[in-house]
Amino acid sequence: MIVRNLDQDILGTDREVEAENGNWVSRRLVLADDRVGFSFHDTIIRAGTETYIHYANHIEAVYCVAGNGEIYDIEADTTHQIRDGMMYLLNNHDRHYLRGGTEDMRLICVFNPPLTGAEVHDENGHYPLLTLD
Structure with a gap:
């Protein structure tokens, strides 16, 4: 069993x-x-921020638990408002802009395959596919 406390x-x-x-x-x-x-x-x-993201190597599920913002789906040319209780799933490696709203947004995110922790977004908005030895 793994038990972790955010603060500690x-x-x-x-x-x-x-x-x-x-x-x-x-x-x-x-x-x-x-x-x-x-x-x-x-x-x-x-x-008030905007981040371009394109997870070409990962699937991400996101659940908003506080704050507000929006996600702009580039391919569909559609904007979805995000607030507490909203979920979105990037199941098609969707290219998008994630925008913070009038207050900080707190998101709970799951990635598959899992991140190692060393990833940073590259110039294309990707996380590289890193694996453990």
Whole structure:
């Protein structure tokens, strides 16, 4: 059994990763080295920000538990409002913009395959597909 506390075990460690541009911070509660087949993240998207993302190598499910924002689906030319209780699933490696709203947005995210924790978005909005040795 794995038991972790955000305040005691994640914040201020290498499992708390902040975007270089300051748009978001991802607190990575479960990673590939936990060997459970997915990773699990508590992510803050800062108000008023915009981030281009295209997970070509991962599927991501996202559930909003606080705040507000929107996701713009580039292919469908559609914008979806995000608020507490909303979920979206990037099941087609969807290219999108994630935009923070009038307040910080707190998202619970699951990635498959799992992230190792070393990933950063590249110039194409991708996370590379990293695996453990």
